[in-house]
Amino acid sequence: MLELHHDSAIADRSRPFDRYFLGNSEASQTAYRQAIAASLDVLERHFARLSQPYSGATPAQIADRLAAIDPCPDDPQAIDRILDRVGEAIVRHSVVVSHPRCIAHLHCPPVIPALAAEAIVAATNQSMDSWDQSPAATIAEVRLIQWLCREFGYSTTADGVFTSGGTQSNYMGLLLARDRYARDRYNWCVRDRGLPPEAGQFRVLCSENAHFTVRQGCAQLGLGERSVVTVPCDRDRSMSVDALERAIAELGDRDLLPIAIVATAGTTDFGSIDPLIEIAEIARKYKIWLHVDAAFGGALILSDRYRQNLAGINLADSIAVDFHKLFYQPISCGAFLLRDRDNFDLMKLHAAYLNPETNEKEGIPDLVTKSVQTTRRFDALKLWISLEAIGRVTFGKMIDTTLEIARQTAAAIERHEDLELAHFPTLNTVVFRYLPQRCDRPDEINDCIRRTLINRGIAVIAKTQIEDKTYLKFTLLNPQITIEDLVGLLDTIREIGQAYDRETANFYR
Numbered sequence: 380m381l382e383l384h385h386d387s388a389i390a391d392r393s394r395p396f397d398r399y400f401l402g403n404s405e406a407s408q409t410a411y412r413q414a415i416a417a418s419l420d421v422l423e424r425h426f427a428r429l430s431q432p433y434s435g436a437t438p439a440q441i442a443d444r445l446a447a448i449d450p451c452p453d454d455p456q457a458i459d460r461i462l463d464r465v466g467e468a469i470v471r472h473s474v475v476v477s478h479p480r481c482i483a484h485l486h487c488p489p490v491i492p493a494l495a496a497e498a499i500v501a502a503t504n505q506s507m508d509s510w511d512q513s514p515a516a517t518i519a520e521v522r523l524i525q526w527l528c529r530e531f532g533y534s535t536t537a538d539g540v541f542t543s544g545g546t547q548s549n550y551m552g553l554l555l556a557r558d559r560y561a562r563d564r565y566n567w568c569v570r571d572r573g574l575p576p577e578a579g580q581f582r583v584l585c586s587e588n589a590h591f592t593v594r595q596g597c598a599q600l601g602l603g604e605r606s607v608v609t610v611p612c613d614r615d616r617s618m619s620v621d622a623l624e625r626a627i628a629e630l631g632d633r634d635l636l637p638i639a640i641v642a643t644a645g646t647t648d649f650g651s652i653d654p655l656i657e658i659a660e661i662a663r664k665y666k667i668w669l670h671v672d673a674a675f676g677g678a679l680i681l682s683d684r685y686r687q688n689l690a691g692i693n694l695a696d697s698i699a700v701d702f703h704k705l706f707y708q709p710i711s712c713g714a715f716l717l718r719d720r721d722n723f724d725l726m727k728l729h730a731a732y733l734n735p736e737t738n739e740k741e742g743i744p745d746l747v748t749k750s751v752q753t754t755r756r757f758d759a760l761k762l763w764i765s766l767e768a769i770g771r772v773t774f775g776k777m778i779d780t781t782l783e784i785a786r787q788t789a790a791a792i793e794r795h796e797d798l799e800l801a802h803f804p805t806l807n808t809v810v811f812r813y814l815p816q817r818c819d820r821p822d823e824i825n826d827c828i829r830r831t832l833i834n835r836g837i838a839v840i841a842k843t844q845i846e847d848k849t850y851l852k853f854t855l856l857n858p859q860i861t862i863e864d865l866v867g868l869l870d871t872i873r874e875i876g877q878a879y880d881r882e883t884a885n886f887y888r
Contacts, residue, residue: 401502415498417459425466432478434471435836444468479857479864480838485647485675485701487856489709492768496761497709507541507755508747509733517744520759527700528716530680532693538720540749541759544713545674548699549641550596551715551726551751552670553583555697556639557600558725559668564636570726574601582630584608585641586618586653590672593641608637616802618642618653620661627665639668644689645676648843648852650785650806652676655691663694671695674713676806678705682775685782688805696722702762705778705807705856712758723749777858781807785855787862788869797873801845807855810843813876822849827879828872838868 398410445468474481477488505513507520520541528537542548560581561567567575581602585593587609594604608630611622623640630637640662642653655671662669671692677700679685692698695718702712717723727748729736734745747753766774785807792798792811801810812825825842826849832838841852851872853865 411502414458414462417462421462421466421470425470426473426475427477429471429475429478431836432475432481432839433833433836435834436472437834441468441472444472474839477857477859479860480840480868482853482855482857482860483839483841484854485704485856486854487704487707488859489703490707490765490769492765493708493761496764500757500760503757505757507750507757508753510738510743510745513757516757516760517746519763520746520757521744523759523763524714524716527714531677531689531698531700531716533716533718536720537716537718538723538749539714539716540746541755542699542713542715542750543711543752544703545590545672545699545701546592546595547751548674548701548713548715549590549592549670549672550599552641552668552672552697552699553593553596553600553639554751555717555722555725556583556668556670557581557602559722560636560638562725570728577636578602580634580636581638582606582608582635583639583641584610584623584626584637584667586610586612586643586646588612588616588618588646588649588651589641589643590647590674593672612651615805616646616649616651618658620654620657623658623661627661627667637665637667639670642669642671642695644671644673644679644692645806647675648808648810648845649802650675650804650808651802652688652805655689655694657691659691659694662696668697669695670697670699672699674699674701675704677701678778679806681706681771682778684775684779693718702758705781706762706765706774707777707856708758708761708765712761726751780858781855781860784860784862784865785809785853788853788855788865791862791866791869795869795873797876798869801850809853809855810845810850811852812848812850813872815876815880818880824876824879825849825851828875831875831879832871837871 394404397404397406401407401411448464448468474486476486505516507513507516510517524539524541528539542551558569561569561575561578565575565577569575578601583593583597583602583606585607589609594607597606598604608626610626611619613619627637640658642655642658644652644655659669661667673689673692676689677698679689697718698716700714700716702708702714703710706712729748734747738745782804785804788809789800789803792800792809797813797815799812799814801812812821813828814821818824829840829842829851832840841854843850843852
């Protein structure tokens, strides 16, 4: 029997760097507690207690503050002093994502259980690219992926992997669609041989309101942005099924090859959900890969009231879902789900030092063959702890609350003659603009309103373009927002718009 000898001399030898690493010595643990306590103090003083969603500091002002700090001094500095400077120069000038007037983007306030999980994820630093770097973490991710697959209606043949978010998940859906088409149509392995000669004819269909990462993914995959065919939307700003059928027929007439359809469950501006059941029927009819970008709307799966809006999502070949939106997780946290796990073989690669093929024979789980990333964080733990701590019912209520607030806000906008609602919300984005009856510079005024709000630290809201017109946007992810908060903000927007309108009218008089 092999005997392992413990070298007590090595174990007892002084470790001069103990205070920089979390370990089993008293010096290490004391340093860790002090650093964490100092960081909590900074967060409370310079972030949690702020009364405005943003300080109003300009880029130049922030740059000046940071220019005064040497990021790499020769000698060590005290952690409490460093963190205090960071609090003054950086944290205090961050957007306060939990503030009810921080409503620009799909940028959520993270729940406290996930913040606790982040501390564990960071300190343990498990790397999900091999079992011996993340043993329990690997099993936990697999377990959570299985739960997600069931929630989205997939069978036991499904699988998935955690990702950095919708961009990566959409990329993976397009990657597998491209490679499966080449394999099934031409017996061509893209992984080994590169793109087939016919790749210039490949086309990907999506709605005109689909996320820009569809074009980005096709560009990165060697298909080019021109391979993306945008399908017109109906009055609800969802993909038109009739237009999709026509587009596929037109591609056939031109000897072009539709390899994938990307349906959207929650567009960025309007929250629109494409008709998933009908699109899935078309995809099956023409044997086209269907990917559903549910990065935004996927959280409805936890809502008893709105879950039906995702009907048909289980018919997709792949799904993108983000947890750093309506699942209230810290960035980054997403997942890619695949209806048939065998399609992961299209991207599977083995490295002798990392995931040798013998792992499969020995029953060692291997996540890196399912990801376009190698080093990857244990982000699944954040979602796991949040789901357990909050529970399905409360999660569903939080999501439902944001959708109801969006509807109430849209109704409030419609009551004002000088506000124009672009679209009644499907999810929780509200798009509108200030538009008084006598106004010949609406884009200029709405730009001014948004700039004024952030420059004064009043609110952080977004703007978007619809048919070359500038609109304002509220993205209401925060379940703690009240309709009173938003009615007050609408009044402020109208006041700024009216003041600007008067000033410019006098200027041109």
